[in-house]
Amino acid sequence: MSTANWDLDPSMESTAIVQLQPKYDLFIGGCWQKPKSGKYFATYNPADESVLSEIAYGNQDDVNLAVEAARKAYNEVWSKMSGAERGKYLFRIARIMQEKSRELAVLETLDGGKPIRESRDIDIPLACNHFFYYAGWADKLAEAFPGQKPTALGVAGQITPWNFPLLMLAWKIAPALACGNTVVLKPAETTSLTALKFAEICEQAQLPAGVVNIVTGHGDTGAALVANQDLDKIAFTGSTAVGKLIHKACIGTSKKLTLELGGKSANIILEDAPIDQAVEGIINAIFFNQGHVCCAGSRLFVQESIASKVIEKLKFRLQSIYVGNPLDKNTDIGAVNSKKQLETIEKYIALGLEEGAEIFQPTCNLPSKGYYCKPTLFTDVAQSARIAQEEIFGPVLTIQTFRTLEEVVQKANNSPYGLAAGVWTVNGARIFGLSQQLKAGVVWANTYNKFDPTSPFGGYKESGFGREGGRHGLSAYLQFKN
């Protein structure tokens, strides 16, 4: 690891706390079951390409068994339990997660490649907080929806992506269980380990068998879950392309559906913004978690009068960014999650050059093993350029300028996506004006990538529908009798 301006000694997080089994089976009906497929696949550490463990590949038979177990648990135990009792289990799970937070953080970093600072300070505390938050709602559903007689849906199939593995699990399992549903969750192929650790936590919490089932596997395992006829709900977070397939598969069925999909979010810097703060905000918006963030501020719009100053400061700041081993506490940008994703990002960087944009990358050295990408800025980007229109899901920022607020609203909204946006200005009226006009599920003002369990999150347009988090996140797992 090296940077132009800084030369810090390594500060490595120890991996001794992580207890990994060489092989993981499927967690179905409260037991670890060998897959009917008979197959296992390796999960890797993207920081050095080493194998961490072997994981069971679940097929349609495995998925069907998991749904049967979830149905049995729903009918015989969970739907009969009071909200207060369900809440106690959720509180117990949250507390055990907190006790194991260091192990979970190191494991998330080993399996996914994100900097330990982020796993430790963001992913795991937020995941715990979602369980604490929804535990509190479990016995207050009638108060949350007065006069509407909320009841559980039944059994939910849940599919999560690789960018925030445990956090996305928490977004899905905590509200589902609080509302009285049971679940079958399919984690992403490259980052299943914290979901499997979560299964161990459910065992430790003595959660009744079958309330939570974890079926690992590939994309077709997810498709098998969607195809199961005995589910009442599908909750999916992932790419818009897969979300569209799932949407089609659910049409004409009684399954309730929520889709949290991709994004190409606009981060807008007005000329009166506090520039140094905004520069840090831009860095956080796009380079956080290697840009593997659905709501990443991947399109920067800077008002023309301050554009050259902002770009100059951004370039200077990038020279001191640490790219390298994610277990090093100094690291700002860790490893890209997989070889496949690195190839996708590199393809887009080449495309940006072909499209005539000007590139800037800092002069840092990348580790020789593992999947790494330098933070990349593109200036002189046309509004129609594919790098400004398509989700890259990597540390690549396109920069465009604007003169008037009308112009930036038009440019920012000219996207098939509508997940998030950022606005930087000292003028409160402009914040309110822009946030009303921007077609985005979340608009952050003078900050970016801030999450809280009490706050709903979700998209417009091709970024999906439904909300997770807050009271809204409860209604995704309830039906109403009035």
Ligand code: NAP
């Ligand atoms: P992905 O390829 O769509 O995969 C998401 C999940 O779906 C994985 O578990 C995947 O399994 C599974 N899957 C793949 N094909 C499937 C199919 N035909 N039917 C059912 N399930 C299937 O997305 P990703 O690459 O993991 O994640 C990145 C995407 O997620 C980005 O587009 C990002 O914007 C989006 N995202 C959105 C939010 C949000 O809240 N809106 C949050 C995080 C991420 P495998 O892993 O085995 O392929």
Ligand code: MG
């Ligand atoms: Mg991995």
